Amino acid sequence: MPIGAVRCQITVSLDGFVAGPQPSVEEPLGVGGMALHEWAFATRAWREQHGQDGGEDGVDNEVVTRTTEGLGAYVMGRRMFGGGEGEWDLSWKGWWGEEPPFHLPVFVLTHHAREPLEMAGGTTFTFVTDGIESAVARARETAGEGDVMVAGGASAVQQCLAAGLLGELQLHIAPVLLGGGTRLFEDAGSPRVKPVEVSGSPAVTHITYRVG
């Protein structure tokens, strides 16, 4: 029986977007969307997770470090995994190369069945076609005592919020205005949220909400 929490952490612009307008293969985060994540790219922990040296210590680094502690599995939406819409091009194995930074089982929400993909470094992508509740249930089962992280994108998070599946939502509010794009809280229902922790740097503000 799973006892871990279901958590989500996601970066959002000050005007509420998780991606800018006109996402494309070249700019999967839309116009201006990469600016959302500059705070994370600058941290030692993020660089370490992605096989790079250096990076900054401090508040933001601590947040990134704690974010991946205690995890047992991930859930993500099809758009975050990438590879376009519709039937799979089987040569597509995600945005992250041969050794993705997850190092855990990842359950990908999709309408199109596909065999599991075992990658280097402990990441396995399993494709789930029977909805968000099933994806989260399978992730929890796999995670055991570990937490499940809903990695995004917006649609997966909204489905979790609307279905009451999320226990904790951590927002990283980037000090940028995108003026358009994909909104985090479109169609998210009316979940009860309560801020339990807040911190920040000149690069970003972190707020953790207990949900439900």
Add this chain to the structure above:
Amino acid sequence: MPIGAVRCQITVSLDGFVAGPQPSVEEPLGVGGMALHEWAFATRAWREQHGQDGGEDGVDNEVVTRTTEGLGAYVMGRRMFGGGEGEWDLSWKGWWGEEPPFHLPVFVLTHHAREPLEMAGGTTFTFVTDGIESAVARARETAGEGDVMVAGGASAVQQCLAAGLLGELQLHIAPVLLGGGTRLFEDAGSPRVKPVEVSGSPAVTHITYRVG
């Protein structure tokens, strides 16, 4: 020559609205909109400003106290002052009764001229018909070394952001999802913002941004 700052502090829902859907005379903040301000109503400082006893001390109370320190004048939009649209019904003197809680000169942005209104307790409403830059300039002139507070609503704040008139923006992020209503950052342009202070309680999160 004015040397005070131009500041704005405004409460916004987690999904980015400063008022809920369908605002009316009975519900000027729209459906669900009053919930945005519960954190403030609960504080000792807010209650004191509105002639009431009691209220809570703590982080939120300190924020309310500091918000009104050093002010010399206010700017507000027509919708915040109220009285409908179009030509004035001269019996309308704002939402706040005979002694409004401002106790300072207030410059009201409107398309319709009206004589200044002197209220009890030091509040004077002056109606400005030649645009946001003029309203802010007159408020700064009047405020002298004091700061100018842009009190809202969303349209006045957006005009200030888009015109580069704002030096500081303090957001109070209320842990509610309104699902619709008036967005704070619609048509706000692309001002540069940088978080300089963050604090909070289980009722609300405060982020202060330096603008420009």
